[in-house]
Amino acid sequence: MALYYLSLAAVNQSKLARAPGPCSPSRPTSNAAKPAPIRRLALMVVCNVAACAEGRAAPMDASAVAATSAILSGDSGLKKWCVAALYAMSTGSPRFRALARAASADRPLMLIAEQVRPGVHKDMAQTPLRSAGPGQQQR
Numbered sequence: 001m002a003l004y005y006l007s008l009a010a011v012n013q014s015k016l017a018r019a020p021g022p023c024s025p026s027r028p029t030s031n032a033a034k035p036a037p038i039r040r041l042a043l044m045v046v047c048n049v050a051a052c053a054e055g056r057a058a059p060m061d062a063s064a065v066a067a068t069s070a071i072l073s074g075d076s077g078l079k080k081w082c083v084a085a086l087y088a089m090s091t092g093s094p095r096f097r098a099l100a101r102a103a104s105a106d107r108p109l110m111l112i113a114e115q116v117r118p119g120v121h122k123d124m125a126q127t128p129l130r131s132a133g134p135g136q137q138q139r
Contacts (some may be wrong), residue, residue: 013051014052017057017058027133041069044081046059046064046068050091059085065103066102072112079114083112083121083128086128090124110129113125113126
């Protein structure tokens with residue numbers, strides 16, 4: 001919770017991005033062992049840190065795209081936070097495309113974009129798809 005509250009202030013976001021460790025929701029192999037509230041808080045921190053330009057690279061360096069994609073594929077209760085984190089990391093990042101493809105993030109995002117009613121969450125699911133590569137999302 002402390003990291004989340006620290007990440008709310010813009011002045012702290014770049015500091016958290018440079019700090020070792022807090023920018024990954026968890027490694028893809030350990031997702032099942034982490035309790036959902038911990039993953040939710042970690043995703044919230046990733047969303048906040050990725051909101052600043054300097055902070056976008058840190059979560060991607062910490063394998064957050066792969067971890068977030070793994071959580072998105074397996075945990076239905078954290079979908080909105082996963083979509084928000086992927087959206088934040090994809091905004092203005094040319095690296096996101098390669099990382100999203102490697103993590104197979106396009107498939108779960110397509111399912112969410114198809115299932116959600118038009119609105120903010122649908123747009124947030126479609127934006128990373130557009131970043132993930134040409135021809136991934138045609139709607």
